Amino acid sequence: MIQNVLRNFTGIDTFGIVSLCLFVSVFTGAIIWTMLQKKSHLDAMARVPLDPVPDPAPLSHLQPTLPLNPGEHHE
Amino acid sequence: MSATALPQDNAGLRAHRTGPIETFKYDNHVVRAFAIATALWGLIGTSAGLLAACQLFWPQLNLDTPFTTFGRIRPLHTNAVIFAFVGNGMFCGIYYSLQRLCKARMFSDLLSWINFWGWQAIIVGAAITLPLGLTTSKEYAELEWPIDIAIAVIWVAFTINLLGTIARRREKHMYVAIWFYIATAITVAILHIFNSLEVPASAFKSYSIYAGVQDALVQWWYGHNAVAFFLTTPYLGMMYYFLPKAANRPVFSYRLSIIHFWGLIFIYIWAGPHHLLYTALPDWAQSLGMVFSIMLVAPSWGGMLNGLLTLRGAWDKVRQEPMLKFMVVAVTAYGMATLEGPMLAIKSVNALSHYTDWTIAHVHTGALGWNGFLTFSLLYWLVPRLYNTKLWSVKLANYHFWIGLLGMMFYVVPLYTSGVTQGLMWKQFTSDGFLQYPNFLETVIRLIPMHQLRAVGGTLYITGIVLMIINLHRTMKAGRFIGDEEDQAPALNPAASRESMKLGHRWLEGVPVTFTVLTTVAVVIGGLIEIVPMFLIKENVPTIASVKPYTPLECLGRDVYIREGCVGCHSQMVRPFRSETERYGEYSKAGEFVYDHPFLWGSKRTGPDLHRVGGKYPDAWHFNHMENPRNTSPGSIMPSYPWLLSQRLDTTVVGVRLRALRRVGVPYTDDDILNAPQSIDAQSKKIVTALAGQSITNAPPDREIIAIIAYLQRLGTDIKSMPTNAPAAAVAASLNHNQPQP
Numbered sequence: 142m143i144q145n146v147l148r149n150f151t152g153i154d155t156f157g158i159v160s161l162c163l164f165v166s167v168f169t170g171a172i173i174w175t176m177l178q179k180k181s182h183l184d185a186m187a188r189v190p191l192d193p194v195p196d197p198a199p200l201s202h203l204q205p206t207l208p209l210n211p212g213e214h215h216e
Numbered sequence: 217m218s219a220t221a222l223p224q225d226n227a228g229l230r231a232h233r234t235g236p237i238e239t240f241k242y243d244n245h246v247v248r249a250f251a252i253a254t255a256l257w258g259l260i261g262t263s264a265g266l267l268a269a270c271q272l273f274w275p276q277l278n279l280d281t282p283f284t285t286f287g288r289i290r291p292l293h294t295n296a297v298i299f300a301f302v303g304n305g306m307f308c309g310i311y312y313s314l315q316r317l318c319k320a321r322m323f324s325d326l327l328s329w330i331n332f333w334g335w336q337a338i339i340v341g342a343a344i345t346l347p348l349g350l351t352t353s354k355e356y357a358e359l360e361w362p363i364d365i366a367i368a369v370i371w372v373a374f375t376i377n378l379l380g381t382i383a384r385r386r387e388k389h390m391y392v393a394i395w396f397y398i399a400t401a402i403t404v405a406i407l408h409i410f411n412s413l414e415v416p417a418s419a420f421k422s423y424s425i426y427a428g429v430q431d432a433l434v435q436w437w438y439g440h441n442a443v444a445f446f447l448t449t450p451y452l453g454m455m456y457y458f459l460p461k462a463a464n465r466p467v468f469s470y471r472l473s474i475i476h477f478w479g480l481i482f483i484y485i486w487a488g489p490h491h492l493l494y495t496a497l498p499d500w501a502q503s504l505g506m507v508f509s510i511m512l513v514a515p516s517w518g519g520m521l522n523g524l525l526t527l528r529g530a531w532d533k534v535r536q537e538p539m540l541k542f543m544v545v546a547v548t549a550y551g552m553a554t555l556e557g558p559m560l561a562i563k564s565v566n567a568l569s570h571y572t573d574w575t576i577a578h579v580h581t582g583a584l585g586w587n588g589f590l591t592f593s594l595l596y597w598l599v600p601r602l603y604n605t606k607l608w609s610v611k612l613a614n615y616h617f618w619i620g621l622l623g624m625m626f627y628v629v630p631l632y633t634s635g636v637t638q639g640l641m642w643k644q645f646t647s648d649g650f651l652q653y654p655n656f657l658e659t660v661i662r663l664i665p666m667h668q669l670r671a672v673g674g675t676l677y678i679t680g681i682v683l684m685i686i687n688l689h690r691t692m693k694a695g696r697f698i699g700d701e702e703d704q705a706p707a708l709n710p711a712a713s714r715e716s717m718k719l720g721h722r723w724l725e726g727v728p729v730t731f732t733v734l735t736t737v738a739v740v741i742g743g744l745i746e747i748v749p750m751f752l753i754k755e756n757v758p759t760i761a762s763v764k765p766y767t768p769l770e771c772l773g774r775d776v777y778i779r780e781g782c783v784g785c786h787s788q789m790v791r792p793f794r795s796e797t798e799r800y801g802e803y804s805k806a807g808e809f810v811y812d813h814p815f816l817w818g819s820k821r822t823g824p825d826l827h828r829v830g831g832k833y834p835d836a837w838h839f840n841h842m843e844n845p846r847n848t849s850p851g852s853i854m855p856s857y858p859w860l861l862s863q864r865l866d867t868t869v870v871g872v873r874l875r876a877l878r879r880v881g882v883p884y885t886d887d888d889i890l891n892a893p894q895s896i897d898a899q900s901k902k903i904v905t906a907l908a909g910q911s912i913t914n915a916p917p918d919r920e921i922i923a924i925i926a927y928l929q930r931l932g933t934d935i936k937s938m939p940t941n942a943p944a945a946a947v948a949a950s951l952n953h954n955q956p957q958p
Binding site for chain 2: 159160161163164167168171172174175176177178179182183184186187188189190191
C-alpha cells in the first residue's frame with residue numbers, strides 16, 4: 142500500500158519544504174539540547190584527551206613524554 | 217594495584233572512577249603498522265597522481281600500453297590516495313586515540329591485524345585490477361565485486377573492534393572523537409553496501425543493479441558521503457583528539473563540538489545531488505542537494521573554528537612545533553573547502569564550475585590540505601612517541617611544511633585559473649550568437665600551461681613526503697619502539713555508572729548502543745527521503761518509447777569504454793544550456809538512460825561530452841582517432857588506443873553479460889541472447905563495410921575497435937528516431953524537471 146501511495150505521489154515538490162522543516166527542527170533541537178548541558182560536565186569532558194598531569198615537554202623536538210616503565214616490551 | 221590520585225574533574229566523572237585501579241597495555245604494534253603503511257601508500261598514491269597530471273600535457277607518458285593510460289591511472293591514483301593513504305591514516309589515528317580515550321586496549325588484537333592485513337590486501341587488489349581495466353567505472357567505487365565483498369568483511373572486522381573497545385572502556389562518557397568514529401563505521405558500511413549492489417557477470421565483471429538517473433543518485437549519494445564519512449568525520453575525530461593533545465589545552469568549546477557532530481552527520485547525507493545539478497536528475501532532488509549543501513557551512517565552520525580557537529593563547533607553540541603548523545593548515549583547508557563546496561553547490565555557480573578543473577582544485581584543497589596535512593601532523597606527533605624519542609630533525613619537518621604548502625599552492629591556484637578559463641570559454645558566444653570557441657580542443661590547448669604548473673605543485677608536494685619518510689625513518693632508528701604501552705585507570709564502578717535516564721546528552725554519551733542507533737537514524741533519514749521516491753515515483757524517470765537496449769555489439773563496446781576509463785574524461789550528459797546544446801546537440805533526458813547499467817554521465821570534461829556523438833562523425837574518424845587522436849585532432853592530449861585495433865573482441869562472454877543485464881532489468885529476450893553472435897557478426901560487417909567506403913580497407917571485423925565504434929555511433933541517437941509527431945508528448949514529459957536555460 143505504501144508503495145502504491147508513493148508511486149502516485151504528486152506533491153514531490155513539497156519535499157523541499159518538508160526537508161527544510163525537518164532540518165530546522167533537528168538543528169534547533171540539538172542546540173537546545175546542548176544548551177541544557179551542565180558546564181562542569183562539558184569542561185570535564187573537554188579535558189578527557191589531556192593527561193592528568195600537564196605534559197612537561199609537549200613539543201616533539203624536546204625530550205619524549207612517555208615514561209619508560211620497568212618490564213615494558215621494547216623492540 | 218595501588219591507590220592513585222585521580223584527575224581533578226567534576227564530581228560526576230569522579231563518581232565513575234571509584235573502582236579499583238587496573239593496569240593494562242595499549243597496543244602500539246598495529247598503530248605503527250598503519251603509520252608505516254600510511255607514509256608508503258601516500259608516496260605511491262601521490263606519485264600515481266603526478267603521472268596522471270603529467271599525462272594531461274604530455275600524452276606520450278601514456279606509453280601506448282593499456283595499463284598505463286590516463287583512464288586507468290586516474291582511478292588508481294584516487295583509490296590509492298583515498299583508501300590507501302587516508303584509509304591507513306584514519307585507522308592509525310583511530311587505533312591510537314580510541315585506546316587512550318577509552319582507557320582500554322583494543323577489543324581484539326586478532327581483529328586489529330585482520331583489519332590491517334585485510335586492508336593492505338584490498339589495496340594491492342585495487343593496484344592490480346585497476347590497471348588491468350577491471351572496473352565498475354563508478355567513481356571512488358571502481359573496484360569489482362569480489363573486492364567489494366572483501367571491503368565489507370574487513371570493515372565489519374574494524375567496526376566490531378571499534379564497538380568492542382568502546383564496550384570495554386574505563387571512561388564512562390565517550391569523548392567527541394569517539395562519536396565521529398562511530399558515525400564513520402556505521403555510515404561507510406551503509407554507503408558501501410548500497411552503492412555496490414551489482415549482479416556479477418564473471419569473476420571481475422558486474423553490472424550495477426541501478427540504471428541511469430537512479431544509479432547516478434545512488435552513486436553520488438555514496439560519492440559525496442565517502443568524502444563526508446571517510447575523508448572528513450574520522451579526521452574530525454582525530455582533530456578533536458590530537459589538536460588538544462598537541463596544544464596541551466582542552467578543545468575550545470565542547471558544547472560547539474556537540475552541535476558540530478549532530479549538525480554535520482544529519483546534513484551531510486542530503487547533499488549528494490549537488491554533484492548532479494542541471495543533469496537529468498529531477499529538479500526537486502537537485503534543489504534538496506543545493507539547499508542542504510549551503511546549510512552544511514554552519515556545522516563545518518563550527519568545527520573549523522572550534523579547532524582553530526583551541527589554539528588560543530598557544531600560537532607561540534605553532535611557531536615552534538611543525539606538528540601544529542601542519543594541523544593549523546589542515547584545519548584552515550577544511551574551512552576553505554567546506555565553504556567552497558557549498559558555494560559550488562549553488563546552481564548558478566555550478567553551471568560554470570561543473571565538469572571543469574575547478575572541481576579538481578576544490579577536491580585537492582581538501583585532499584592535500586585537510587587530509588594530507590592532518591596525516592603528516594599525526595605522523596610527526598605519533599612516531600616519536602611510539603619510539604620514545606624526539607623527532608630526528610625539526611628543521612627537516614619545517615622544510616617539509618613549507619615545500620608541501622608551496623606545492624599545494626602551485627597545485628590549486630593554476631587549477632582554479634584553469635577551471636574558470638575552461639568554464640568561460642565553453643560558454644562564450646560571439647556578438648553574432650555563435651560559439652566563440654566551437655572546437656573543444658581550443659580550450660584543452662589553452663589549459664596546458666596551467667596543467668604543467670599543477671605538475672610542479674605535485675612534484676613539490678611529493679618531495680615533502682619523501683623528506684617526511686626520511687625524517688620518520690631516522691626517528692625510528694634513533695628510538696626504541698614501545699609495542700605495549702602500559703597505563704593505569706580505575707575500573708568503571710558499575711553502581712555509579714548506572715546513570716538515570718534523563719535524556720540529556722550527557723546520558724547519551726554513556727550509552728554507546730543508543731548513541732550508535734541514533735547516529736544511524738540521523739544519517740539514514742536524508743538518504744531515505746532522497747532515494748526512495750526516486751525509485752518508486754514513476755514521474756521521476758519518464759520512459760521514452762524509442763529508447764531501446766543496446767545491441768550485443770554495442771553492449772560489448774560499452775564494456776570496452778568502461779574498461780578503458782573513458783568516463784574519467786568524457787561526460788555523457790548534455791546540460792540544458794544554450795552553450796551546450798549549440799556545441800553538442802539536444803540536451804539529455806532522464807528516459808534516455810533507463811538501460812544504462814551503470815550510468816556513465818561522468819564528472820569531468822577533459823574531452824568533450826559524448827552523449828550526442830552518435831552519427832556526428834563517420835566510422836573512419838573514430839577508427840583513426842582511436843589509433844592516434846593526433847591524426848584527427850592535432851594537439852589533442854587524449855591517449856592513443858592502438859591495441860583496440862589489434863585486440864580480438866571476446867564475443868564468448870556476450871551471453872553471460874546479456875543475461876546479467878537482463879537480471880538487472882534490461883529486457884533482453886531469450887532470442888536476443890541466443891542470436892547475439894549472429895547479431896554481432898551482422899553489425900560488425902556493416903561497420904567494416906562503412907569503413908571500407910571511407911578508405912579504411914584493412915579493418916578486421918573481429919577487433920575491439922569495431923565494438924567501440926558501434927557503441928559510440930549509438931550514443932544519444934535513440935530520441936532522433938522518435939516519430940515526428942510523438943516528441944511533444946513523450947519528450948515534454950521527460951523535460952518537466954529540467955527546463956532549458958536561456
